[in-house]
Amino acid sequence: MAATADEALLGGRGGLSTAAVSGARPPDGSISLAVNAGRSPSPPQPLRGDTRMEWGAQRPRRRLTVLSGPSGVGKSTVVAEIRRAHPQVWLSVSVTTRAPRPGETDGVEYFFVEDAEFDRLAAGGDLLEWAEFAGNRYGTPRRPVQERLAAGVPTLLEIDLQGARQVRAAMTDALLVFLAPPSWDELVRRLSGRGTEPPEVIERRLAAARVELAAEKEFDITLVNTSVRNVCRELLALMSVAGGTAPER
Numbered sequence: 001m002a003a004t005a006d007e008a009l010l011g012g013r014g015g016l017s018t019a020a021v022s023g024a025r026p027p028d029g030s031i032s033l034a035v036n037a038g039r040s041p042s043p044p045q046p047l048r049g050d051t052r053m054e055w056g057a058q059r060p061r062r063r064l065t066v067l068s069g070p071s072g073v074g075k076s077t078v079v080a081e082i083r084r085a086h087p088q089v090w091l092s093v094s095v096t097t098r099a100p101r102p103g104e105t106d107g108v109e110y111f112f113v114e115d116a117e118f119d120r121l122a123a124g125g126d127l128l129e130w131a132e133f134a135g136n137r138y139g140t141p142r143r144p145v146q147e148r149l150a151a152g153v154p155t156l157l158e159i160d161l162q163g164a165r166q167v168r169a170a171m172t173d174a175l176l177v178f179l180a181p182p183s184w185d186e187l188v189r190r191l192s193g194r195g196t197e198p199p200e201v202i203e204r205r206l207a208a209a210r211v212e213l214a215a216e217k218e219f220d221i222t223l224v225n226t227s228v229r230n231v232c233r234e235l236l237a238l239m240s241v242a243g244g245t246a247p248e249r
């Protein structure tokens, strides 16, 4: 059964989903990954200088991984595949003021909350980061993330650019992964083809997508989503989770 937003803030439940690849994108079916210029390459490593053990656990504290990218690029699809096939990865469940889409379940994809509840969480410092995106607010419950990282659990956030920037500022060792589309046209096709938003919302999301694509170099690494399976494999490898395959460089 799905947990409530308050339960999530008290510790949550098990739960989520990449460099400067500018210019040409690979043809469908191939993978492209590059380490972004201007940022130090960040292969998966134990936390530098931080091997504290907590809760009597035998595992060192983990580094947080953040997946971002423009709306429609395939983030939720990648996250759903990781949730299905790799339950050892903990996916943060965000709170949002957006209405659920058909098929979405409270406590699974999101905790769907009213504006007043979101205000309360944000004002109380219960959110690690939060942002307004295309007319709705989204935020990451802080405590469950801190607890999973302290326990050494591979932890993944799927959040927008503004949220990724806040995480970078708060947790300098976080790995920021940018998920890029093979091309702009393909992004438009995916976003429109999903059929979950009216045309004016699609327009707002495409406007946001232009801003997000321009920020790719702020991320540690980019994965181009030509194949969900390949992106999942690469992401898992970056997180040092079994089942991942190191990308060819």
Ligand code: ADP
Binding pocket: 069, 070, 071, 072, 073, 074, 075, 076, 077, 078, 190, 191, 193, 194, 225, 226, 227, 228
């Ligand atoms: P996001 O969460 O980034 O907004 P979604 O995961 O909802 O994007 O994906 C948008 C659409 O693109 C969905 O219809 C999804 O099935 C499709 N999609 C995702 N990844 C791929 C891919 N590698 N190739 C083709 N279509 C994809």
Ligand code: 5GP
Binding pocket: 068, 069, 070, 071, 075, 094, 095, 098, 129, 130, 131, 133, 138, 139, 140, 158, 159, 160, 161, 162, 163, 164
């Ligand atoms: P959607 O409405 O399509 O589910 O999500 C819209 C955007 O909000 C996506 O870019 C998604 O990554 C982002 N998002 C989801 N949860 C969070 C969150 O907790 N914080 C922030 N900053 N963005 C989020």
